[in-house]
Amino acid sequence: xAEKLTGAEIVVRCIAEENVDFxxxxxxxxxxxxxxxxxxxxxxxHVLVRHEQAAVHAADAYxxxxxxxxxxxxxxxxxxxxxxxxxxxxxxxxxxxxxxSGQVPTHAIGQDAFQECDTVGITRPCVKHNFLVxxxxxxxxxxxxxxxxxxxxxxxxxxxxxxxxxxxxxxxFEYPKSITMRSYNPTIKGHSGQIKKAVELLLNAKRPxxxxxxxxxxxxxxxxxxxLVRMLGAPCTNTLMGLGGFPASDPQFVGMxxxxxxxxxxxxxQECDVLFAVGARFDDRVIGNPGHFFREGRKIIHIDIDPSSxxxxxxxxxxxxxxxxxxxxxxxxxxxQGEKRPDVASLKAWWTTVKDWQSKKCLAFKPAAADGKxxxxxxxxxxxxxxxxDAIITSDVGQHQMWAAQYYPFDKPRKWINSGGLGTMGVGxxxxxxxxxxxxxxxxxxxxGEGSVQMCIQELSTCKQYHIPMKIINLNxxxxxxxxxxxxFFYGNRYAxxxxxxxxxxxxxxxxxxxxxxxxxxxGDVEAALRExxxxxxxxxxxxxxxxxxxxxxxxxPGGKGLSEMILAEEL
Amino acid sequence: MRHILSxxxxxxxxxxxxxxxxxxxxxYNIDSLSVAxxxxxxxxxxxxxxxxxxxxxxxITKQLNKLIEVVKVVDLTDGNHIERELMLVKVRAxxxxxxxxxxxxxxxxxxxxxxxxxxxxxxxxxxxHKLDAxxxxxxxxxxxxxxxxxxSGIGRGERILKI
Numbered sequence: 001x002a003e004k005l006t007g008a009e010i011v012v013r014c015i016a017e018e019n020v021d022f023x024x025x026x027x028x029x030x031x032x033x034x035x036x037x038x039x040x041x042x043x044x045x046h047v048l049v050r051h052e053q054a055a056v057h058a059a060d061a062y063x064x065x066x067x068x069x070x071x072x073x074x075x076x077x078x079x080x081x082x083x084x085x086x087x088x089x090x091x092x093x094x095x096x097x098x099x100x101s102g103q104v105p106t107h108a109i110g111q112d113a114f115q116e117c118d119t120v121g122i123t124r125p126c127v128k129h130n131f132l133v134x135x136x137x138x139x140x141x142x143x144x145x146x147x148x149x150x151x152x153x154x155x156x157x158x159x160x161x162x163x164x165x166x167x168x169x170x171x172x173f174e175y176p177k178s179i180t181m182r183s184y185n186p187t188i189k190g191h192s193g194q195i196k197k198a199v200e201l202l203l204n205a206k207r208p209x210x211x212x213x214x215x216x217x218x219x220x221x222x223x224x225x226x227x228l229v230r231m232l233g234a235p236c237t238n239t240l241m242g243l244g245g246f247p248a249s250d251p252q253f254v255g256m257x258x259x260x261x262x263x264x265x266x267x268x269x270q271e272c273d274v275l276f277a278v279g280a281r282f283d284d285r286v287i288g289n290p291g292h293f294f295r296e297g298r299k300i301i302h303i304d305i306d307p308s309s310x311x312x313x314x315x316x317x318x319x320x321x322x323x324x325x326x327x328x329x330x331x332x333x334x335x336x337q338g339e340k341r342p343d344v345a346s347l348k349a350w351w352t353t354v355k356d357w358q359s360k361k362c363l364a365f366k367p368a369a370a371d372g373k374x375x376x377x378x379x380x381x382x383x384x385x386x387x388x389x390d391a392i393i394t395s396d397v398g399q400h401q402m403w404a405a406q407y408y409p410f411d412k413p414r415k416w417i418n419s420g421g422l423g424t425m426g427v428g429x430x431x432x433x434x435x436x437x438x439x440x441x442x443x444x445x446x447x448x449g450e451g452s453v454q455m456c457i458q459e460l461s462t463c464k465q466y467h468i469p470m471k472i473i474n475l476n477x478x479x480x481x482x483x484x485x486x487x488x489f490f491y492g493n494r495y496a497x498x499x500x501x502x503x504x505x506x507x508x509x510x511x512x513x514x515x516x517x518x519x520x521x522x523x524g525d526v527e528a529a530l531r532e533x534x535x536x537x538x539x540x541x542x543x544x545x546x547x548x549x550x551x552x553x554x555x556x557x558p559g560g561k562g563l564s565e566m567i568l569a570e571e572l
Numbered sequence: 573m574r575h576i577l578s579x580x581x582x583x584x585x586x587x588x589x590x591x592x593x594x595x596x597x598x599x600y601n602i603d604s605l606s607v608a609x610x611x612x613x614x615x616x617x618x619x620x621x622x623x624x625x626x627x628x629x630x631x632i633t634k635q636l637n638k639l640i641e642v643v644k645v646v647d648l649t650d651g652n653h654i655e656r657e658l659m660l661v662k663v664r665a666x667x668x669x670x671x672x673x674x675x676x677x678x679x680x681x682x683x684x685x686x687x688x689x690x691x692x693x694x695x696x697x698x699x700x701h702k703l704d705a706x707x708x709x710x711x712x713x714x715x716x717x718x719x720x721x722x723x724s725g726i727g728r729g730e731r732i733l734k735i
Contacts, residue, residue: 120586121589124586124589124590124593125593125597128640129640132585132586149640181640182643182735183581183582183640183641183642183643184640306638307634307637307638308631308634308635308637308638311627311630312631
């Protein structure tokens, strides 16, 4: 006979059964019973954030930076609405996580009760799935389903909304070991016939190009991708979400592609004869205008776990639906067992063209004088030097995000944590919290700007409470840099509301929260300051770099233009 | 082009709004939608009439399949199928209109369900074009009220949508 537990006990037991180490959350009326049970247990730790948005971001980063799953717990009404930005952020980047929200008691639902909102309705478009549990007897199975759905197929956030009375009611508890759902059976194994076609196309290609995205990172397929790319001898690019999926230090790596991608990556995407897309979805920031992207005769192979990502924006010749890791492994096996090898002569000619593009050195920037204004790109490079290229880097959204992606080359996956799809400013600090808790021994740095960082600045308090020693690299250009850049290029230098006036003294602010603050104003001081900060292993250091406010992100593809229509720094 | 999608889905609270939400969120068209439980009460069957290019219909089908509660999606217009819709029309039936309305109902094989001195309520069944044709055939001025169920569809012969 299974033991009888309250709903609140069941929630806590289910979380423990899933081997979750941390729950990020914020208490409130509707979840008091659950918090009471958290208080009584020691299977997992609870991290109290200062705003629910940060709870979801931190849990999201916990998933991104490890192979474990992040869990967030919020109360009903405003607790949930505050969490929505975090949920939508995770959804756009296909991050597996479970969000548990309190709800008013079942008898009060629909009565406009205090702190009531239609949680399932509000979150429906930004979750992989959600549930409202109206009977405690359904709770354990629903929790199991939530973890199962979140982590299988194309991953994503799943929300479980639990009314307060359900957390009080009791029933026999048994956590299902596994679950099957007749309506949810994602295709996970790629079609062998299609895989064979893909291998043949790639081996016969004259100008092959490999383009990999977040799917490789999420599916832990970096070793398989790396092996296959090396076997094929083709150039490889990563999307913003896919950085680290293929080692940036490998000579076959041609940098990130897209709106702020390298000249060589974007040109190779356009000029290749066989394009191999692996866990990437041809989104607007990656390929620009799909009409311009189209090339007669170019064959496209696309592996994705989500059939709806295939032929959504770009027609694909060889679609393969399945886990990228397994598909790549099958491809490697086929090549190893077959006779056919890539065409060395064609590859050589192709690489000559690619190297010609590389010789443009599209990421070169004018170095500053030692006592001159700090170049933001140089700060990122110095951070790479100071951390040996092995830190976990989180970023916010804007110019600093692009500089981080461009100038901090990643050799390993799950080291680069940012909001690629939704582009959520404010994620940087909470992302670094989640990443640091998942990787206590790693150096975690948050590259941010004075705009973004103020969107979740309250979390400095959480960092103090849980001794999270992240390094915050604030590239402070006194303006919303990416907005300012667009206004400079496309709005006749009319800087509408992109200037950040009345900025706080970040050093004092950091100190007020009990952290170390540093202000760095000269280019010559950058690397030494970074090394000093990293030496303070147990402290959060907020480094306010006063940077050259005129710097822009290059290359750049203006909105609606094609991949080969880049603006390069030298052209201005 | 017009397509009729048949969707088999879990009969759960919120499943319908997921489908409708998907259409509005992604800018797809719903011309009509009808839904009810099947002989297995844990399952609902939905018929969605929509229109769009082949690419759009392919995306709609894929996106529907992605919904956790959706079990199966079939595009009935891919093969032979039967389509029926029910319409109730209340028409003015006084004076010279009275005979005329009776005649029109007969021609379209409608049935008069309710009669007053001044009106008839006519029931008509057929594919959506037939119902459109009836509306077009009678004078707009005599129509007091119409209500349509939206199309329901099923494959012909051996085409069966079931789990």
